[in-house]
Structures are given as C-alpha cells and as structure tokens.
C-alpha cells in the first residue's frame with residue numbers, strides 16, 4: 001500500500017508528518033512511502049535523507065493513487081477531492097473549525113483519522129499528538145518570554161550586587177502548562193501556578209512549582225481528565241483572587257482551555273495594567289480566543305502601565321517554531337497509529353479498538369464524531385448523517401492551540 005507524506009501548505013507551518021526514522025518504520029511494516037519534494041526541508045529533514053531510507057520523492061504527490069495520506073495541518077477540501085474513494089488520512093483535522101474539509105472528507109468517502117480525537121488513555125499515549133505538541137508549545141512559551149524579558153531568570157549573587165529570580169506565574173497546568181513550569185524552573189525562575197482541576201496541585205508540585213490554591217469551592221473536573229467550564233460567578237471570583245498573583249508576576253504564561261469551547265478569560269485588561277513595567281505575558285490560548293483580554297493571536301501588544309509597558313504576546317504556531325523536534329514527536333504519533341492499523345503490509349483499521357474508533361472522524365460517507373456531525377448539521381439545512389456509536393461521541397470536539 002502506498003503512503004503519501006505531504007508538504008504542508010499552510011503559510012508558517014514548518015512541521016512534517018513523517019521523518020526518515022518513521023519512514024523506515026513504515027517501510028518496515030511493508031508499506032511504500034512517497035514524500036512530496038521539500039516536505040521536510042523546513043524541519044531539517046532533506047529529500048536525500050528520506051530517499052536514503054527507501055522513500056521515493058515526488059515533485060507533487062500523486063493524490064489519486066495514494067492509499068494513505070499523512071499530514072500535520074487540516075487538509076483543504078481541494079486536496080480531499082483529489083483523493084480516491086476509500087483512501088485513508090491521518091493528521092490534525094481541527095474538526096470543530098474545519099467543517100468544510102470534514103464535509104469534503106465524508107462526500108469523497110475518505111476514511112479520516114483526527115489526532116485530536118485520540119482517547120487520552122495510557123495505551124494511546126504514544127499516539128497522542130495533542131500532548132506531544134503541547135509539550136513543545138509549553139517549552140516554547142517560556143523561550144518566547146525569555147527573549148522579551150529585560151532581566152535574568154535565575155538568581156545571581158555577584159560582587160556587583162544580587163539579582164533576584166524572575167517570578168513566573170503559569171495559569172492552566174495541563175500538558176503545556178506543566179512543561180512551561182518545568183522549563184521556567186530549569187532556567188532558575190521562581191514558579192507558581194494555578195489550575196481548576198484538583199489533581200493538578202500535585203502535578204504542579206512534581207514539576208517544582210508552587211500551587212496557588214484559590215479555594216474556589218467548585219468541582220471543575222470534567223470527563224476524560226479535562227476541566228469543566230466555570231460558572232460566570234466562579235470565573236469572576238477566580239479572576240479577583242488571581243489579581244494579586246498576576247500583579248506580582250514578572251512573567252505570566254496562560255494555557256487554560258476547555259474542550260470544545262473558547263478559551264476561558266482569566267486575566268482582564270485591568271489585571272494586566274496592574275503588572276510591573278517590563279513584565280511579559282504569553283497567551284498560548286490566543287488562537288482560541290485567549291485567556292488574556294485584548295490579546296491578538298500572532299502579535300505582540302505593548303500595554304501601557306505605570307512607568308512603562310507590559311508586553312502581551314498572542315503566541316501562535318508555537319510547536320511549528322521548533323519544527324525539527326515537534327515533527328520528530330508528531331511523526332512518531334502518526335506512525336504509531338498507523339502501526340496499530342497495519343497487519344501484513346495492509347492498513348486495515350479494526351474499529352473494535354477504541355483508539356481507532358475514537359479517532360475516526362469520517363468513514364463510508366459518514367461523520368463518525370458526533371459533536372462534529374451535529375455542528376455540520378446545524379450549519380447546513382440538510383442534516384449530516386451522524387454515527388450511532390457513543391464511544392466516539394465522548395471525545396471532545398475541540399481544536400487545540402498551535403497544533404492545533
């Protein structure tokens with residue numbers, strides 16, 4: 001069977017869905033691999049490196065002949081229309097926002113797997129692209145802060161005087177937040193964090209951070225380890241209680257998200273105005289609405305404060321900014337999912353496996369992920385055919401930041 005690796009078409013996207021290492025893995029499974037010319041160049045993997053492990057290079061992918069197409073960003077409807085009936089795609093599909101592509105996938109009778117929908121269970125961790133790319137995003141958020149912050153991160157005690165460590169506050173301690181805590185800590189900063197899930201307190205401490213307990217008196221645990229949206233009175237109370245911590249921070253990194261919803265507002269303009277001049281705010285949720293009022297995705301904003309400005313950064317495409325390692329992890333996620341579906345050189349998904357059925361977005365002309373099918377039905381006057389399986393419906397419809 002023939003697997004195609006696309007060169008990413010979205011401007012600014014530097015990752016690739018396969019590396020020479022995973023191409024070797026796929027060929028070892030009995031599959032043929034064709035890589036679009038230049039697909040890995042931006043992430044440091046040359047056409048020659050792919051050729052050396054047995055892939056063929058094509059100036060443009062022969063889409064109509066592929067059995068499987070692997071990608072990073074959601075495919076365009078045009079690309080989907082060029083695929084043959086029954087072809088299979090694996091990649092990030094952003095089902096909640098890319099409805100035109102989902103509709104095209106169903107119409108073309110393409111079987112698509114959305115990596116956002118991989119169940120968050122231990123067995124599926126090696127295929128969990130949300131986690132691998134959030135790890136990169138959390139790390140990158142700290143590096144972005146570091147380059148804009150006019151002071152040191154660590155404590156320095158020198159003959160010329162003592163420099164105190166930077167105070168870093170992380171709001172949202174999921175995969176990205178925990179990586180941000182660990183990275184800032186390794187750079188010598190004093191780190192504290194808050195999250196609304198009770199389980200996150202121990203996780204924050206295990207990364208070397210101090211957990212800020214706001215005593216919100218709210219059960220914010222949703223399903224699958226995710227958080228639930230706070231009622232507006234609790235959300236306001238959270239902002240009020242966070243205000244002094246935000247004012248004391250030199251660096252604020254926000255990563256809070258609720259599956260299928262816009263990012264929760266954690267920091268108002270007034271709270272940013274209460275920060276010290278020179279402070280830096282990195283909003284990793286900027287692409288899904290932002291945790292910080294006034295943030296613009298992909299832009300730096302200088303917020304006037306007493307005595308200077310605070311730099312508010314709407315971080316966009318964070319994993320793409322570290323394309324080589326982000327691709328290395330992502331490509332492994334893709335290859336591991338394909339490995340789960342492949343037997344004797346044939347990609348043949350077994351839908352009784354919850355990882356496979358849970359991540360299946362479209363199949364046989366139907367949208368299998370119920371929240372997406374509902375969103376499509378609401379959008380068009382003609383209701384989309386929704387699958388009856390309940391397992392797939394449990395997965396969140398969210399499109400995550402940066403991979404996302």
Ligand SMILES: NC(=O)c1ccc[n+]([C@@H]2O[C@H](COP(=O)([O-])OP(=O)(O)OC[C@H]3O[C@@H](n4cnc5c(N)ncnc54)[C@H](O)[C@@H]3O)[C@@H](O)[C@H]2O)c1
Nearest residue numbers: 120121122131172173174175195196197225227256257264
């Ligand atoms: N395979 C696995 O078992 C596996 C893999 C990855 C993640 N997980 C778990 O899944 C969960 C979600 O992780 P994620 O990184 O995808 O989360 P996410 O991207 O959905 O959200 C990021 C964080 O924001 C937090 N948040 C939401 N609203 C908030 C608010 N108002 N204030 C502060 N924080 C808020 C969430 O609790 C979460 O920790 C975590 O419990 C994580 O440990 C499990």
